[in-house]
Amino acid sequence: MIPGLLLSIGAPLALGLLLVRMAWQPRLTLRAGLLQLTLACGLGIGISSCTFFLYMASVQPKGPRLALVEPALFLCVIAVCLAFGRTRRSLCAQPVAGPSTLAPFRAGPDTIPKPLLIGFCAVLACAVGGLILVSINKPHGGGDALGIWNMRARFMFRGHELWMRGFSGMIAWSHPDYPLLIPSSIARLWTYIGFDTHRVPQVLSRFFTFATVAALASSLAVLRSVRHAVEAALFLLATAYFVRLGGDQYADIPMGFFILSTAVLLMLSEATAAIEASRGLLSLAGMTAGFAAWTKNEGMLFVLAAVVALTATTLFKRGFRNSARTLGLFLAGLIPVLLVILYFKTRYAPPNDLFGSHDPGPFLARLRDSHRYALIARAFGNELLRWGNGLTAVFAIYLVARGVTSRRPLPAFVFASFIALALMFMGYFFVYVLTPMDLSWQLGTSLERLLLQMWPTLLFLLFLVIRPAEE
Amino acid sequence: MKSPKLRIYLPLAILVLFGLYTNLRIVNKEVDRLHGPGRFEEAVYDARLAPLKAMLPPDAIVGYVTDEEGDVRHWVKYFYLTQYDLCPVLVVRGKSYPYVIGGYYDIDNPRRTDAADLLPVKDFGAGIELYRGRQR
Numbered sequence: 001m002i003p004g005l006l007l008s009i010g011a012p013l014a015l016g017l018l019l020v021r022m023a024w025q026p027r028l029t030l031r032a033g034l035l036q037l038t039l040a041c042g043l044g045i046g047i048s049s050c051t052f053f054l055y056m057a058s059v060q061p062k063g064p065r066l067a068l069v070e071p072a073l074f075l076c077v078i079a080v081c082l083a084f085g086r087t088r089r090s091l092c093a094q095p096v097a098g099p100s101t102l103a104p105f106r107a108g109p110d111t112i113p114k115p116l117l118i119g120f121c122a123v124l125a126c127a128v129g130g131l132i133l134v135s136i137n138k139p140h141g142g143g144d145a146l147g148i149w150n151m152r153a154r155f156m157f158r159g160h161e162l163w164m165r166g167f168s169g170m171i172a173w174s175h176p177d178y179p180l181l182i183p184s185s186i187a188r189l190w191t192y193i194g195f196d197t198h199r200v201p202q203v204l205s206r207f208f209t210f211a212t213v214a215a216l217a218s219s220l221a222v223l224r225s226v227r228h229a230v231e232a233a234l235f236l237l238a239t240a241y242f243v244r245l246g247g248d249q250y251a252d253i254p255m256g257f258f259i260l261s262t263a264v265l266l267m268l269s270e271a272t273a274a275i276e277a278s279r280g281l282l283s284l285a286g287m288t289a290g291f292a293a294w295t296k297n298e299g300m301l302f303v304l305a306a307v308v309a310l311t312a313t314t315l316f317k318r319g320f321r322n323s324a325r326t327l328g329l330f331l332a333g334l335i336p337v338l339l340v341i342l343y344f345k346t347r348y349a350p351p352n353d354l355f356g357s358h359d360p361g362p363f364l365a366r367l368r369d370s371h372r373y374a375l376i377a378r379a380f381g382n383e384l385l386r387w388g389n390g391l392t393a394v395f396a397i398y399l400v401a402r403g404v405t406s407r408r409p410l411p412a413f414v415f416a417s418f419i420a421l422a423l424m425f426m427g428y429f430f431v432y433v434l435t436p437m438d439l440s441w442q443l444g445t446s447l448e449r450l451l452l453q454m455w456p457t458l459l460f461l462l463f464l465v466i467r468p469a470e471e
Numbered sequence: 472m473k474s475p476k477l478r479i480y481l482p483l484a485i486l487v488l489f490g491l492y493t494n495l496r497i498v499n500k501e502v503d504r505l506h507g508p509g510r511f512e513e514a515v516y517d518a519r520l521a522p523l524k525a526m527l528p529p530d531a532i533v534g535y536v537t538d539e540e541g542d543v544r545h546w547v548k549y550f551y552l553t554q555y556d557l558c559p560v561l562v563v564r565g566k567s568y569p570y571v572i573g574g575y576y577d578i579d580n581p582r583r584t585d586a587a588d589l590l591p592v593k594d595f596g597a598g599i600e601l602y603r604g605r606q607r
Contacts, residue, residue, distance in 0.1 A: 115480075116483055119490075120487075122491060123490035123491055126494035126495055126498060127490075127494045129494075130494050130498045133505065134501055136505065137501055137504045137505060138513070139513055140513060140552070140555060143547070146548070146551045146552065146555055147551040147554075150555065151554060151555045151558065159529075159558070159559040160559075162530055165559050165561060170532065170561050170563050171554065171562075174554075231483065231486070234483075234486050234490055237490055238486060238490030238494075240493035244497060388493070389493060390489070394485055397482050397485060398482040398483075398486060401478045401479070402478075402479075402482070469479045
């Protein structure tokens with residue numbers, strides 16, 4: 001079991017690390033190392049979930065064993081990358097300390113007051129304890145984990161030649177059209193270790209929960225200051241729903257991780273002085289956006305919002321040529337993942353329950369119904385006001401006390417990310433307008449989760465513009 | 472907030488206390504649940520379903536009936552658990568299948584009206600029964 005586990009984690013992690021190191025070679029510090037490792041893990045999980053799905057779709061069950069095929073494939077890709085002199089040169093390149101659009105935003109001395117550090121450690125310890133206890137009480141996860149993600153993983157692992165039964169219309173209640181990053185990652189690990197233990201989805205969910213905190217903190221530590229990093233991480237850990245959903249193994253946490261990773265990579269690409277590096281980071285941002293869409297259907301909305309926001313912002317701030325170049329690099333990372341999603345959607349997934357109907361009549365009637373708009377607006381307003389059981393009020397006090405930085409101009413990708421989130425917010429609003437399900441039920445069961453997907457990224461963006469304590 | 476120190480530290484103190492409060496609430500609730508009557512119920516259910524799984528061929532499609540008298544979330548959870556444990560067997564609500572599983576919330580209630588016209592095959596305990604369905 002242990003060699004299988006090491007192989008299953010080691011091979012994609014090595015590939016993820018290579019991709020991140022090829023794109024970005026910062027001065028080696030703890031914060032940069034943590035950020036690279038977190039991003040590499042996310043990329044490794046995303047890539048390996050795609051390869052596992054393609055393995056199931058092509059060679060399984062009569063083909064060669066996964067433990068032979070996949071590591072060989074990853075090692076080949078790594079060898080091919082390293083065979084190019086350019087890759088080796090970029091891996092060994094000295095960190096560039098040139099001009100950076102985010103340099104003016106680096107804030108103050110990198111020290112944390114001891115009481116703040118102690119407070120952070122205490123909250124982190126409570127969050128870890130809470131998450132583990134939720135996992136013990138719900139070993140198979142909450143409703144969605146049990147009925148959708150882990151169950152699909154079981155069909156993929158146990159099904160052998162019947163694995164496609166997981167997409168059967170007879171179990172339409174389990175949303176068989178939902179994408180497969182989580183089920184595929186779980187089934188892949190089960191295949192390596194040889195049995196389907198509930199520990200695997202638990203560990204995967206814990207990883208994504210704390211990787212989100214780590215990505216938020218380490219990226220802010222790199223781009224602004226350690227103090228910003230700790231304070232932002234505190235806000236995320238103080239969001240009880242975030243910790244609870246992590247224990248419940250919901251896919252909204254990984255989805256939030258990939259949205260955050262996209263924003264972080266975009267910001268790093270703007271912050272770095274080396275043009276070569278910014279190219280690689282833009283492509284990696286495209287790839288993580290794609291993984292958001294491979295995690296949940298809502299990720300498609302994020303991809304669309306990100307492409308529109310990137311195009312609009314770069315076109316406005318940098319002109320047509322630069323905009324086309326940025327979009328091209330972003331799409332270079334995004335398209336391979338989109339092709340896997342397209343293959344899944346056209347070959348395996350049944351029609352979506354929200355948009356599967358071909359009759360435009362009820363669709364238009366819902367669009368014209370003003371009561372729906374009022375109900376949704378009220379639900380959005382209530383949710384924002386009581387976000388995190390009072391966290392909105394804590395954040396308001398914090399924001400009033402601290403204020404927003406006066407340093408200008410703000411980087412283009414800060415705008416792009418804010419616009420992307422705003423477009424997603426509007427998109428969710430209209431999904432609720434158009435849903436054929438009972439509106440009150442759908443709002444009550446999903447709105448908080450949808451907002452939670454955006455919360456880590458919103459914190460990241462806000463902490464990029466919040467004034468340092470020293471100012 | 473005129474004092475700069477107060478301006479910096481007061482919001483942080485509130486944030487730390489808030490973070491501790493919300494997370495300790497989760498810990499407290501989960502510790503209560505850990506010592507409550509429903510602890511390890513999923514593990515017990517998994518164990519009860521193991522012999523049922525062994526009886527069914529992997530390509531089977533079985534029906535599922537329930538008393539539905541309890542909390543909706545409760546029977547949905549056990550319906551999900553049944554499908555999760557029996558994968559790749561498909562579990563479908565209704566009784567027009569060669570085999571039908573009864574998943575009952577109210578274990579002590581013998582009045583299982585949904586299963587009135589079904590032929591009992593085996594009682595696995597914990598409210599789980601296997602029947603022969605209408606479609607033979």
